[in-house]
Amino acid sequence: MGSEIIVIPAIFIGLPWLILHYLTRWKTAATLTTDDEKLIEDLYDLARRLEDRVITVERIVGADNPNWRALAADPLQSGLEDRNQESLRRIK
Known part of the structure; x- marks a missing residue:
């Protein structure tokens, strides 16, 4: 039960945040x-x-x-x- 509390938010909050963070970095990169x-x-x-x-x-x-x-x-x-x-x- 204890590890599920860490894994579920990591998957549903951490992973999308990480992907969106690098997508915005990529779009604001110098052209x-x-x-x-x-x-x-x-x-x-x-x-x-x-x-x-x-x-x-x-x-x-x-x-x-x-x-x-x-x-x-x-x-x-x-x-x-x-x-x-x-x-x-x-x-x-």
Whole structure:
């Protein structure tokens, strides 16, 4: 009988109160303002323009050197970068 007095109010009062409490917290949470939406649109436009620029640069470099992707993928194999210990010792 003693535990029923605690369990019944907990189920019928405590649980709905807990659910309603977090529902109101969720509804009052910060949402995107018009300034935020404009900032997101501006950032998206900037990213799209930068992507277009990168594509243009890749097209130009590809016209000058068709094998540039292979060189960029492995600089050690291409001879553009020397990672041996002798060159590192000379730098120090």
